[in-house]
Amino acid sequence: MAEQTASGYIQHHLQNLTFGHLPDGTWGFAHSAAEAKEMGFWAFHLDTLGWSVALGLIFVLIFRLAAKKATSGQPGALQNFVEVLIEFVDGSVKDSFHGRSAVIAPLALTIFVWVFLMNAVDLVPVDWIPQLAVMISGDHHIPFRAVSTTDPNATIGMALSVFALIIFYSIKVKGIGGFIGELTLHPFGSKNVFVQALLIPVNFLLEFVTLIAKPVSLALRLFGNMYAGELVFILIAVMFGSGLLWLSGLGVVLQWAWAVFHILIITLQAFIFMMLTIVYLSMAHEDNH
């Protein structure tokens, strides 16, 4: 670590473990940022996928365990914990979503807990998990990012899934014609057919931007917050690498302070992602035009 420059250290921390098509025609891991870039679209960030799937499995298995033993009598500690979360999510859904849907509440719960768990990895000191990866693989230059939500692929993947659900429910509730009508006949409408025809492109432009803004805002809000948070952790970690005692001491204080503040951020971002999903989906269900 000592021979690394600060910028090299930071760049190393912001590089994913990429698995894809190498220039020599075989499949393998990218050894540098440039190589990862060259792989193009058909490459996978194994660290992002691995951590998110592992945390998702932890979520479903723990909750499944509680659900299996769920009793209407006196609940145990685990059931109590799960019930608190489920009641919280259920309450949030009921506040914003007035229709009936078997999907939205479990979806919201999954988003909240999963995003929270992925964000929570950010609280682990930035070098621990990459060092673990180095120890396991034996490769000293292996890039590894533990916080899935700092990878835009993860947040965009989730946001696009939500977007697909938004479009699916819009069409399911309003019909394909109703959905197109919502995009084109609103907010400007006219009784005159000719004027209406002129207004359609304007309406479409406005409504289309509104529609596209939903997944973009979902994905980038979570990614931006977590990426910035991680970057601050990395910068603080650079202080430890400086070799100066007072800077390292300041780093300890800052690390602690930022981690405490980050507890709020990771929870808040998970909640916002969940809440926006509920709101967007309830908007998709509403047929008020």
Next chain:
Amino acid sequence: MNINATLIGQSVAFFIFVLFCMKFVWPPVIAALHERQKKIADGLDAATRAARDLELAQDKAGQQLREAKAQAAEIIEQAKKRGTQIVDEAREQARVDADRIKAQAQAEIEQELNGVKDALRAQLGSLAVNGAEKILGATIDQNAHAELVNKLAAEI
């Protein structure tokens, strides 16, 4: 920071987790929650009903107690009355019996007296005749003087 197929993988994982949650996590927990809510509501209902029942039962018990007291008082009153009646009746009966016995005794005394008088009357006749015989020293024809003697006896 490259956008690549990771996002597809993430979406697939996301859908699988949501589906799992929807099928195997959410329904049992929510069912348990609703069932518990129902149990608690039922319990509260039952408690309210029990309180009302208790109140009713207490009212009923009080009423029964009052009725029983009233009945007891009535029975005592009746018994007292009956007692007085029995005493009166017994007194009356005793008086009647006493009168009867007295009358009977009087009749017997009368009868006895009459009998004694008759006997005396009969004996007096012969006694008078005997006395007169002795005084006169002569035998008097009993038949001749029977009418005289009888007259005397009747005068006694």
